[in-house]
Amino acid sequence: MxxxxxxxxxxxxxxxxxxxxxxxxxxxxxxxxxxxxxxxxxxxxxxxxxxxxxxxxxxxxxxLLQNDKIMELISLFSELSVADQERVLEMIRLMKGTAGASQE
Incomplete structure (x- = not known):
């Protein structure tokens, strides 16, 4: 290093x-x-x-930083207001929680 x-x-x-x-x-x-x-x-x-x-x-x-989709997400996310960032995080948490149920 x-x-x-x-x-x-x-x-x-x-x-x-x-x-x-x-x-x-x-x-x-x-x-x-x-x-x-x-x-x-x-x-x-x-x-x-x-x-x-x-x-x-x-x-x-x-x-992770080599992944184009993750870099795009970071870029878009950083442009959001703090309130919108919280909403996006909550949506992702909800999607993650229901992702397993929809695949069964």
Whole structure:
């Protein structure tokens, strides 16, 4: 992920306002980052703390963003008012709840 951002470990430590030695210890498994350090790293890397902890694979999101229909939905949805976004979400929830019943 650092390579994707073009960062060396020293640059990452500097941007995250962490000691370089601490970052080396994190990467070496000698020390676990504090919650504060984890948030700082996630912000610099434009990632989530869940991803950094191995709980979520960023490729899931990247794959979704490659789907033209999903991108169109995101674009159209973002142009709606907050009230209309809520209505759309409710319709989708209703459709999802009845989708299984209509296929039986």
């Amino acid at each position: 650092m390579a994707d951002k073009g960062l060396s470990s020293a640059e990452l430590a500097d941007r995250a306002d962490l000691a370089r030695s601490a970052l080396t210890q994190f990467f070496g498994g000698e020390r676990k980052p504090s919650a504060d350090a984890l948030v700082k790293l996630a912000n610099v890397l434009d990632s989530s703390t869940d991803y950094l902890l191995g709980r979520r694979d960023s490729t899931d999101v990247a794959a």
